[in-house]
Amino acid sequence: MAYFQWAPYVPVAVRRRRAMKKMEALRKKGVDIQPVEIEGRTIARTFWGKGWCDHLEGFSDFSNRLPRGRTYVRNGSVCHLAIGRGKIEAKVNGSALYNVTVQIKTLPAKRWNAVKQRCSGAIGSLLELLEGRLSDHVMDVVAHRKEGLFPLPGEMSFRCSCPDWAVMCKHVAAVLYGVGNRFDHRPELLFELRGVNHDELIQTDAEAAVSAATGRGKAKRLASDDLADVFGIDLDAGNGAAVQANGNLTRRKATKKPLKTAKKAAKKTAKKTSQQAAVRKTKSTTNAKVVKQTKAAKKVKAVKKTKAAKKTKAVKKTKAVKKKRSGRS
Numbered sequence: 001m002a003y004f005q006w007a008p009y010v011p012v013a014v015r016r017r018r019a020m021k022k023m024e025a026l027r028k029k030g031v032d033i034q035p036v037e038i039e040g041r042t043i044a045r046t047f048w049g050k051g052w053c054d055h056l057e058g059f060s061d062f063s064n065r066l067p068r069g070r071t072y073v074r075n076g077s078v079c080h081l082a083i084g085r086g087k088i089e090a091k092v093n094g095s096a097l098y099n100v101t102v103q104i105k106t107l108p109a110k111r112w113n114a115v116k117q118r119c120s121g122a123i124g125s126l127l128e129l130l131e132g133r134l135s136d137h138v139m140d141v142v143a144h145r146k147e148g149l150f151p152l153p154g155e156m157s158f159r160c161s162c163p164d165w166a167v168m169c170k171h172v173a174a175v176l177y178g179v180g181n182r183f184d185h186r187p188e189l190l191f192e193l194r195g196v197n198h199d200e201l202i203q204t205d206a207e208a209a210v211s212a213a214t215g216r217g218k219a220k221r222l223a224s225d226d227l228a229d230v231f232g233i234d235l236d237a238g239n240g241a242a243v244q245a246n247g248n249l250t251r252r253k254a255t256k257k258p259l260k261t262a263k264k265a266a267k268k269t270a271k272k273t274s275q276q277a278a279v280r281k282t283k284s285t286t287n288a289k290v291v292k293q294t295k296a297a298k299k300v301k302a303v304k305k306t307k308a309a310k311k312t313k314a315v316k317k318t319k320a321v322k323k324k325r326s327g328r329s
Contacts, residue, residue: 012075019079019093026080036078036178043073043177047132049184051143055150056176062153062168069173077171078178083189088179092171098162100175105155106195115141115149119201126202130187149194 023033044050056062072078072092080091088102118141123129134142142149158172183190191198 015093015095016076019077019091019097022097023079023091032082033080034082035076036073036081036181037076038074038181041074043070044180044184046184046187047134047139048187048190049180049182051139052150052183052190053177053180055143055145056180058145059153062173065166065168065170065173066177068170069175069177072170072174073177073181078174081175081178081182083179083182083193085192085195088175088193090175090178092160092174094162094171096162098160098171100161100171101159102172102175103157103159104151104193107149111147112194112196112200114147116201123201126199129198129201132187149190149196151194 023035027033044053057066072094077093078090079093079097080089082089086104086106088100088104090100090102092098092100119138122135122138128134132139141147146152158168160169160171162169162171164170188198
């Protein structure tokens with residue numbers, strides 16, 4: 001075939017059968033094959049999947065190639081798709097089985113911190129985050145065209161083993177749509193792809209809640225009576241509030257001696273318990289050895305007894321034979 005000629009057309013059904021055989025061969029070799037399976041014509045249905053696809057379709061750089069990719073992903077041509085930190089690896093069935101790699105830069109720390117701050121106090125739980133049950137404000141933040149979680153064209157690079165010279169061939173486009181479908185089922189993969197931890201969004205909310213509860217950094221103190229009710233302990237009156245002559249309350253610092261004494265007592269108890277456990281273990285080991293030795297001694301004694309009995313029996317038998325012979329003579 002000449003360099004400028006395209007490969008002859010192969011029907012989709014034939015290509016799919018060939019691809020299935022190759023995928024099955026890879027499974028037998030231990031490769032974890034993860035195909036993209038589309039039900040109906042809708043590629044993505046959730047907030048994260050649709051957000052990814054809408055984001056890609058919003059760039060004119062990709063508009064010419066994306067439609068062919070939709071056709072490929074819908075007919076099951078993306079035989080394998082794996083998403084990791086900053087990298088997407090896939091196998092797409094075309095005239096042959098092509099290897100596709102998409103490199104995506106991880107989210108810069110400054111941009112991720114800005115996303116966390118803007119989402120602070122607006123996400124109820126991790127479940128709500130992954131299911132996309134978010135407020136309009138949070139959705140606008142995470143799906144922002146330039147400052148959100150989705151990558152920009154300049155942050156992505158593509159490589160495909162097909163002969164198409166285009167930067168984004170139809171196989172790459174199919175993989176990108178397959179990523180949107182994968183986010184429908186596993187949205188946490190978006191955060192892994194961008195190299196950030198989605199738990200930090202919830203942690204930021206928790207920190208904001210604690211900060212608000214403590215009243216701008218000024219923690220509230222409980223009276224000694226309240227502490228006794230909360231923790232179920234009796235507090236020494238000498239360590240609490242004392243009434244002066246003028247009727248005002250003054251706080252004294254609680255002595256640290258009882259605490260140190262308690263720590264020493266706890267260490268002593270722990271040490272004693274450890275020693276007792278060691279003694280018990282030693283006794284148990286000794287007893288086991290004694291039992292084992294006793295059993296061995298009994299076994300040796302029984303063997304000796306059996307041998308002696310056999311020897312006595314043989315002697316008696318020999319004597320009887322001799323006596324019988326002498327009687328005949």
